[in-house]
Amino acid sequence: MIATSPVLSLTGIHKVFGGVIAIQDFSLDLYAGEIVALVGDNGAGKSTLIKLISGVHRPTAGDIRLDGESVALVDASSARSMGIEVVYQDLALAHEQTVYMNMFLGRELTRKPFGLLDRERMRRESQSLVEELDVRIPSVNSRIRDLSGGQRQGIAIARATHWASKLILLDEPTAALGVAETARVEELVASLKERDLAILLVSHSLDQVFRLSDRICVLRCGEQIGVRRSIETDRNEIVSMITGVHA
Amino acid sequence: MNLPGGPNHRPTDRSIPADRAMTPAIQRLRSLDLQRSVIYFGFLGIFLFFAVTLHDDGFLTSRNLTNIVLQTAPATVMAIGLVFALSAGEIDLSFGSIVAVSALSAAVAMQSYPMFVGVLAGLGAGIAIGCMNGVLVAYLRLPSFLVTLATMGLFAGIARSMTDLRSIPVVHDGFTGFFGSGKLFSIPSLVLWTVAAVIVGHVVYRHTRFGAHVLAVGDNAHAAQVSGIKVSRVRVHVLTLCGATAGLAGLLYAGRLQAAKYTLGESDLMTVIAAVIIGGTALNGGRGSVVGALLGSLLMGMLNNGLILMGLRVSDQMIVRGLIILVAVAVSLRDGNR
Numbered sequence: 001m002i003a004t005s006p007v008l009s010l011t012g013i014h015k016v017f018g019g020v021i022a023i024q025d026f027s028l029d030l031y032a033g034e035i036v037a038l039v040g041d042n043g044a045g046k047s048t049l050i051k052l053i054s055g056v057h058r059p060t061a062g063d064i065r066l067d068g069e070s071v072a073l074v075d076a077s078s079a080r081s082m083g084i085e086v087v088y089q090d091l092a093l094a095h096e097q098t099v100y101m102n103m104f105l106g107r108e109l110t111r112k113p114f115g116l117l118d119r120e121r122m123r124r125e126s127q128s129l130v131e132e133l134d135v136r137i138p139s140v141n142s143r144i145r146d147l148s149g150g151q152r153q154g155i156a157i158a159r160a161t162h163w164a165s166k167l168i169l170l171d172e173p174t175a176a177l178g179v180a181e182t183a184r185v186e187e188l189v190a191s192l193k194e195r196d197l198a199i200l201l202v203s204h205s206l207d208q209v210f211r212l213s214d215r216i217c218v219l220r221c222g223e224q225i226g227v228r229r230s231i232e233t234d235r236n237e238i239v240s241m242i243t244g245v246h247a
Numbered sequence: 248m249n250l251p252g253g254p255n256h257r258p259t260d261r262s263i264p265a266d267r268a269m270t271p272a273i274q275r276l277r278s279l280d281l282q283r284s285v286i287y288f289g290f291l292g293i294f295l296f297f298a299v300t301l302h303d304d305g306f307l308t309s310r311n312l313t314n315i316v317l318q319t320a321p322a323t324v325m326a327i328g329l330v331f332a333l334s335a336g337e338i339d340l341s342f343g344s345i346v347a348v349s350a351l352s353a354a355v356a357m358q359s360y361p362m363f364v365g366v367l368a369g370l371g372a373g374i375a376i377g378c379m380n381g382v383l384v385a386y387l388r389l390p391s392f393l394v395t396l397a398t399m400g401l402f403a404g405i406a407r408s409m410t411d412l413r414s415i416p417v418v419h420d421g422f423t424g425f426f427g428s429g430k431l432f433s434i435p436s437l438v439l440w441t442v443a444a445v446i447v448g449h450v451v452y453r454h455t456r457f458g459a460h461v462l463a464v465g466d467n468a469h470a471a472q473v474s475g476i477k478v479s480r481v482r483v484h485v486l487t488l489c490g491a492t493a494g495l496a497g498l499l500y501a502g503r504l505q506a507a508k509y510t511l512g513e514s515d516l517m518t519v520i521a522a523v524i525i526g527g528t529a530l531n532g533g534r535g536s537v538v539g540a541l542l543g544s545l546l547m548g549m550l551n552n553g554l555i556l557m558g559l560r561v562s563d564q565m566i567v568r569g570l571i572i573l574v575a576v577a578v579s580l581r582d583g584n585r
Contacts, residue, residue: 076472076473076475077475080475086473088473090469091470092467092469092470092473092474093467093470094462094463094466094467094470094471094533095466095467095533096462096466096529096533096534097462097463097466097533101459101463105463105470105471105474105476106460106463106471106474106475106476107474107475108456108459110455110456115455115456116450116454116455117453117454117455117456117458117459
């Protein structure tokens with residue numbers, strides 16, 4: 001089930017913001033086809049870690065390897081060009097634009113010879129993607145503002161899936177959703193494992209973490225407390241790792 | 248769905264079919280855009296109203312209708328530039344002053360140099376001022392409303408001081424023909440400029456990556472940024488484009504009136520902004536229409552023309568025009584933003 005060499009390998013990552021240590025000595029391997037959950041209290045360093053992997057921040061020290069090769073993620077575009085996609089908590093969708101234009105936001109397809117937008121192909125590819133992932137929307141011509149929260153989340157995840165070749169970072173994918181929509185998005189996330197992508201999931205919901213993840217990595221005050229296989233641990237252990245209080 | 252347990256409340260049954268209840272019919276009905284059609288109905292309504300009430304005053308004569316198009320040509324060109332700026336979430340208030348500076352630059356240059364120098368001077372002034380607006384907005388992170396409010400005053404003053412309030416005649420036949428009274432295959436050049444500007448504007452707006460990026464930046468700048476769109480560059484480009492269209496409008500005024508004066512473009516601010524908003528462009532970005540802006544501009548021209556033909560005094564014209572704009576803007580904004 002798990003490939004032999006990691007897709008993403010973080011070793012000895014440190015991040016300091018003006019004397020304040022945000023992340024210290026963090027190491028983690030992510031393999032294709034697995035979901036690793038990143039949990040911790042507010043301010044534990046989850047967001048910082050996401051920003052380090054997506055190229056928004058650069059580590060003060062430490063090594064980031066993609067498929068075994070050391071890489072410098074200088075900005076968000078360089079991370080994207082290496083196959084890392086982020087689904088932001090705010091989804092980063094343009095609400096007045098259509099589903100298919102959002103799928104290709106910043107990477108619009110054009111047609112020769114005049115370099116005009118190839119709307120037909122963008123529609124077609126978006127259509128087949130939402131069908132493949134079973135994201136239920138009225139049409140790829142719908143505007144984002146006319147979709148429900150769950151549908152928007154589905155579009156954001158589908159977009160990341162379309163462009164990611166290695167890794168997807170999911171930041172609180174269901175924080176704003178109702179019960180049924182949460183279930184639907186969780187199904188979608190679970191289905192991504194079959195696409196041979198590595199998935200790093202940040203979530204505050206431990207129930208969700210246990211439902212979805214293969215492994216759980218706990219952060220506390222910038223410190224890596226430990227990594228557990230989800231089937232070999234339980235809620236109590238994770239909670240005590242997050243809080244530092246032993247039951 | 249909003250349980251007291253909060254957003255992280257655990258779904259107890261994972262087999263719940265989600266989103267199925269959203270019927271496509273309702274979705275389609277909701278996305279049907281009333282706003283886009285308002286301009287067409289408004290345009291048609293006012294046209295018919297004047298056609299009936301002013302029939303005996305010659306509103307429907309081809310001469311009068313052509314006149315409306317000729318008179319609105321500069322405003323239409325500027326409206327197209329403004330569609331891009333508003334769509335990117337910016338605004339330009341300085342285009343009226345740019346018109347005067349551009350027209351005067353061209354007129355002064357042509358007093359001693361050939362036509363193409365004048366054209367370059369006029370367009371160049373517009374592009375330079377627009378670019379300055381854009382750089383101040385994008386890189387100093389100042390709101391475009393305030394930046395262009397300031398440059399509006401600044402360049403209005405510069406236009407006045409350029410020639411000490413004097414009007415400069417434009418006697419170059421090639422220039423006045425090309426930008427003003429000339430004809431090609433018996434089509435007036437101002438009509439050709441309008442058509443060309445609308446076609447180019449529409450294609451760039453709807454069918455290029457630049458147009459898509461403009462809309463994305465105005466819609467959600469953060470999303471555009473993380474999607475790799477160079478947000479600051481887009482902001483500079485749209486404001487430069489506004490300056491360029493104002494520069495062209497200055498040339499069109501100078502060509503038609505065969506003179507340049509600091510007052511050119513002075514009264515266009517309200518007309519052009521109203522034309523663009525009535526034409527279905529959102530004031531806060533992310534949505535717009537070049538064709539709508541054309542119709543909006545023609546509608547404003549029709550109003551001017553009709554109110555004059557009705558024999559209203561200038562003060563009454565201003566009052567009626569203000570009220571009609573108020574109603575039109577209210578209607579188009581209400582439908583758009585729900």
